[in-house]
Amino acid sequence: MSRADRIRAERARRRRRITAGLATGLLVVVVVGAVFVGSKLWHMFGSQNDYTGNGKRDLVIQIHNGDSTTAIGQMLQERGVVRTVRAFVEAAHGNSAISSIQPGYYRLRTEIPAASAVERLANPDSRVGKLVIPEGRQLDDTTDVKTNAATPGIFTLISRATCVELDGEKRCVAANDLRAAAGTTPPAVLEVPPWAMDSVTRMGSDHRRIEGLIAPGTFNVNPAASPQKILTSLISASAAEYAKSGLADTAKAMNLSPHDVLVVASLVQREATPPDFPKVARVIYNRLAEHRTLEFDSTVNYPLDRREVATTDADRAEPTAWNTYVSEGLPETAICSPGIDALKAAEHPEPGDWLYFVTIDARGTTLFTRDYQQHLANIELAKHNGVLDSAR
Numbered sequence: 206m207s208r209a210d211r212i213r214a215e216r217a218r219r220r221r222r223i224t225a226g227l228a229t230g231l232l233v234v235v236v237v238g239a240v241f242v243g244s245k246l247w248h249m250f251g252s253q254n255d256y257t258g259n260g261k262r263d264l265v266i267q268i269h270n271g272d273s274t275t276a277i278g279q280m281l282q283e284r285g286v287v288r289t290v291r292a293f294v295e296a297a298h299g300n301s302a303i304s305s306i307q308p309g310y311y312r313l314r315t316e317i318p319a320a321s322a323v324e325r326l327a328n329p330d331s332r333v334g335k336l337v338i339p340e341g342r343q344l345d346d347t348t349d350v351k352t353n354a355a356t357p358g359i360f361t362l363i364s365r366a367t368c369v370e371l372d373g374e375k376r377c378v379a380a381n382d383l384r385a386a387a388g389t390t391p392p393a394v395l396e397v398p399p400w401a402m403d404s405v406t407r408m409g410s411d412h413r414r415i416e417g418l419i420a421p422g423t424f425n426v427n428p429a430a431s432p433q434k435i436l437t438s439l440i441s442a443s444a445a446e447y448a449k450s451g452l453a454d455t456a457k458a459m460n461l462s463p464h465d466v467l468v469v470a471s472l473v474q475r476e477a478t479p480p481d482f483p484k485v486a487r488v489i490y491n492r493l494a495e496h497r498t499l500e501f502d503s504t505v506n507y508p509l510d511r512r513e514v515a516t517t518d519a520d521r522a523e524p525t526a527w528n529t530y531v532s533e534g535l536p537e538t539a540i541c542s543p544g545i546d547a548l549k550a551a552e553h554p555e556p557g558d559w560l561y562f563v564t565i566d567a568r569g570t571t572l573f574t575r576d577y578q579q580h581l582a583n584i585e586l587a588k589h590n591g592v593l594d595s596a597r
Contacts, residue, residue: 255292260314260321263371265333265429268326270308277303281322285315292319302327309425310334312369334428336366336439340421340544341474343507344387344413350513358510359419359542360384363435367428378432386432388412396437398444400453400463408526408537413508417467417539419443450545455552470551471539475503477562478569482550487557488573497560499529507540514564515594566590 266284268277278293287293296319297303303323311331313322325331338359345358357365360380368377387395388410397405401418408414415436420443426435447453447463456463469489477485492499502516504527509520521530526537543551559573561580565587572583587593 254289256288256316256318258316258318260317262315263312264315265310265369265371265427266313267310267425267427268306268308272306272308274303277306277326281313286313286317287319287322288316289319293322296320296323300327307332310427312371333369334366334426336363336424336426338362338419338421338424338542340547341541342421343510343541344384344416344419345510347510347512350511356512360387363426363439366426367435369428376428378428378430378435382432383436384412386436387415390433390436394433394437396441396444398440398447398463400456401467404464404538411526413538415440415538417471417542419542420446421542421544422446450548452548452552459552465535466551467543467548468535468539470543470548471541472499472501472503472536473550474541474543474547476501477571479546481562481569481571482547483553483555484557484559484571484573485562486550486554488559488562490554491558491560493534495560496533498531498533499535501529504529504536504540507536514592563587564592566592 264284264286266280266286272280274294274297275290278287278290278297281287281293282290300323303326306326310333311326312333313325313331317325342356342359342362344360346361347356347358348354349356358380360383363383364377364380368375370376392402392405392414395415397415397418405414405418419436419439422443424439424442426438430438447467452463452466456466459466469486472489473482473485489499502514502521505516505520505523505525506513507527508525521528524531527540529536557573558575560575561577561583562571562573563580563583564571565583567590572586574580574583584593
């Protein structure tokens with residue numbers, strides 16, 4: 206090999222080494238770059254996509270009717286519960302408890318993993334603010350005279366529904382605060398329906414003025430809301446339900462106010478059992494038409510917050526806004542929250558000429574008549590069977 210050939214060969218080897226070195230360097234740069242970008246992406250879409258740990262503080266969130274999983278995730282992100290909507294949607298995927306979650310209020314924690322948020326929402330124990338009002342309840346607690354058993358009133362039921370433990374501290378809206386708000390808040394602020402406004406206003410600051418305006422049923426109350434806002438939401442929701450039932454139109458056809466029909470329904474609820482609701486409603490309307498006092502013991506007992514079949518002479522002589530022995534016509538307010546059957550009976554009473562009725566046995570058998578002497582005989586039968594006090 207000539208000297209010139211050796212020089213050319215050396216140059217070629219040098220070029221190959223340089224090329225190989227450049228290729229190796231480029232590969233290192235690519236690998237390092239890939240690792241760097243991958244790390245950034247992992248931090249962006251991995252650890253930063255979700256929280257870790259047990260969270261920071263308790264809070265109450267609301268699920269609305271019709272909320273989608275994405276909408277729930279958006280709300281949870283805004284409230285600081287989950288880091289991203291995507292993390293929640295992925296954690297909730299395929300979870301039937303989330304797709305069918307009931308509207309209401311739930312206790313969660315801020316800054317928790319999306320999987321934990323899903324688990325908590327799916328746990329029935331996380332739901333708070335669920336209020337169930339049975340038919341026939343009145344605002345205040347009542348006591349059974351014979352058994353001394355107490356029945357929680359609507360204010361107490363609301364108070365219990367608002368109880369929630371946040372960060373180890375139990376909080377409840379007090380029944381007394383609800384009672385005070387019922388008496389002092391302007392009716393318009395409470396969203397009292399127009400058809401009840403005059404009756405409510407006449408009662409001044411008496412908290413019983415809103416009796417019957419909170420209907421029986423299941424409601425969701427915000428445990429963090431003020432007593433005034435809680436009552437407003439319940440009265441507004443109840444008014445909407447009464448509107449759906451056609452109360453206003455039916456009352457107009459009967460030449461009565463919707464509030465009067467509601468009061469009649471409350472009397473029916475307290476005075477009878479469901480099979481006799483339409484007949485008792487007819488007795489009420491017949492007595493009103495003939496300008497007779499109703500003489501219902503339930504109306505005497507109402508402001509006394511007690512349940513008793515009979516009443517004393519002294520009780521019946523005490524003038525109150527509800528005593529139908531003393532005053533002709535209907536009580537100033539309802540005496541409880543009537544159920545749908547009692548309301549239907551008040552709207553569609555059974556035809557008849559009855560003026561009197563009395564329950565004569567423990568099975569609830571009730572006799573109706575127009576004849577007063579027959580009514581007295583029925584009362585004696587009730588006394589004989591132990592339903593009425595023989596001293597009455």
